[in-house]
Amino acid sequence: MLILASQSATRKALLADAGLRFEPSPAQIDERGLEAEVLGKGGDAPAVARRLAEAKAVAVSTSRAGVVIGADQVLASDGELLHKPADLDAAARQLDRLAGRTHHLHAGIALARAGRLLWSSTESAALTMRRFDAAEREQVLALEGPEVLASVGAYRLEGASIRLFERIEGDYFTILGLPLLPLLAALRQHAPETLSQ
Structure with a gap:
């Protein structure tokens, strides 16, 4: 059995579109605590x-039978890590902060079984937002609605936010938060049975 340690609608759609059968089972981990631990030891984004992807995969695999996919972005x-905005006002501030600049998205991905890490990787992408005015930003946020609150960047490339780039x-796939090609390669190596279900 294949398990996704996430409730992300985007990640679920990507796996389903790839023809994988899986069950979602979100992980309960202290994300900010783990982030602080990694950064405190000199780690980078x-x-x-x-580390977050590994922790999610291992945590769920201790209580669920099968191969668990952990992912985080x-x-x-x-040099600063940004997190999901709390509301649309915070999303507007975050978009203004990113306007006219290049930022980087880092997507971690991991596989675990029975509390043991099988594989992990990180993929990265660079995104440059153009300069835009408040009216453009508000139009995009109106078109996107609260769905942008599920994104660390307060945008969705698969939606109207693409206008800002x-x-x-x-x-x-890395930008969407699930590096699908490395994941499929890892499944072929570590859990080929999950590709034939």
């Missing part, structure tokens, strides 16, 4: 993303 801008460098 990609290391935080990887970290946004780094000018100037350049994107990196894998699309």
